[in-house]
Amino acid sequence: MGRVHPCCSEEKKVRKGLWSPEEDERLASHIARFGVSCWSSIPELAGLQRCGKSCRLRWMNYLRPDLKRGRFSQHEEDLIIALHKALGNSWSQIAARLPGRSDNEIKNFWNARLRKKLRQKEPSSASSTAGSKEPAAIRNRPNSAEDDDRTKPAPSVFTPYPFVPSPRDHVAAAAAAGASGASSCDDSSAVGSFVAGPAMATCPAVPADAAADRNAAAADSGVTPTPSLTTSTSACTDDARGSCDDGFLRAMVDDPSFLFGDFYLDGDGGHHGPIMSFWEGHAFS
DNA sequence: AAGATCAGCAACCGCCTGACC
DNA sequence: TGGTCAGGCGGTTGCTGATCT
Numbered sequence: 406m407g408r409v410h411p412c413c414s415e416e417k418k419v420r421k422g423l424w425s426p427e428e429d430e431r432l433a434s435h436i437a438r439f440g441v442s443c444w445s446s447i448p449e450l451a452g453l454q455r456c457g458k459s460c461r462l463r464w465m466n467y468l469r470p471d472l473k474r475g476r477f478s479q480h481e482e483d484l485i486i487a488l489h490k491a492l493g494n495s496w497s498q499i500a501a502r503l504p505g506r507s508d509n510e511i512k513n514f515w516n517a518r519l520r521k522k523l524r525q526k527e528p529s530s531a532s533s534t535a536g537s538k539e540p541a542a543i544r545n546r547p548n549s550a551e552d553d554d555r556t557k558p559a560p561s562v563f564t565p566y567p568f569v570p571s572p573r574d575h576v577a578a579a580a581a582a583g584a585s586g587a588s589s590c591d592d593s594s595a596v597g598s599f600v601a602g603p604a605m606a607t608c609p610a611v612p613a614d615a616a617a618d619r620n621a622a623a624a625d626s627g628v629t630p631t632p633s634l635t636t637s638t639s640a641c642t643d644d645a646r647g648s649c650d651d652g653f654l655r656a657m658v659d660d661p662s663f664l665f666g667d668f669y670l671d672g673d674g675g676h677h678g679p680i681m682s683f684w685e686g687h688a689f690s
Numbered sequence: 691a692a693g694a695t696c697a698g699c700a701a702c703c704g705c706c707t708g709a710c711c
Numbered sequence: 712t713g714g715t716c717a718g719g720c721g722g723t724t725g726c727t728g729a730t731c732t
Contacts, residue, residue: 423700445717462701497720517698
């Protein structure tokens with residue numbers, strides 16, 4: 406309890422605070438070349454004066470090549486609200502269902518914007534002027550996501566990020582499906598193997614055109630292309646996007662067991678793609 | 691122009707869990 | 712079977728830049 410990690414102890418001189426570009430470069434190139442086998446050994450191997458936890462955090466939240474960064478789209482925002490309603494503060498589980506977003510990013514987004522937003526929508530304050538009560542500092546902000554999310558398209562570059570269940574997801578999924586899943590060892594290796602691509606084998610179905618884009622992008626970066634799976638259990642079309650999302654989100658919130666499955670936003674930052682459970686994904690791989 | 695305020699974000703901290711011995 | 716270790720997670724803090732007064 407509260408044990409200090411050996412790698413973070415005072416005895417070893419470890420740097421703290423913001424990462425320098427050089428440190429980023431060292432870490433990224435090391436992981437690109439060797440992957441991740443053991444975080445605690447990475448600082449030494451990469452020539453960094455950081456603790457393993459810090460390296461992991463930096464990689465997961467910032468350096469990972471599949472992070473899309475940039476503003477959250479309206480659909481992502483809706484999804485986060487729905488998922489939070491169903492899952493609570495399980496940021497990692499929410500992040501697992503939002504490709505290209507880290508749990509930290511989602512957590513920050515929630516704490517900074519959505520919680521406030523939802524509070525404003527509550528009956529007491531919803532009485533009319535929640536918006537007008539907002540400080541001018543917020544109202545006038547030109548880059549207010551409130552405006553941008555609806556007008557700006559989400560980042561067009563989107564590298565596929567397969568849903569790699571966390572150990573806790575495995576437990577939950579196994580409990581729900583009565584199946585034996587991959588061990589947690591697979592998870593740790595998945596982080597490192599992401600660069601090389603094998604984890605893609607568990608990637609669920611994606612729309613054919615999106616898959617083609619992703620594969621092209623993957624080919625550019627030398628990553629093994631995602632297997633093209635076109636099976637879809639969603640009847641959603643671009644035309645029916647709005648109503649489809651409504652029903653989709655409602656179903657998701659109404660039926661928490663639904664969340665043991667998986668779903669994706671497509672690469673255009675738009676609507677969700679097909680739904681396919683992690684286990685189905687395994688069946689296809 | 692300068693200080694105050696605020697939002698966004700990166701990173702740290704403490705704790706929990708599973709694997710290993 | 713219990714202890715130790717490492718990975719992972721959620722909560723929180725502190726810094727930075729933008730905006731307002």
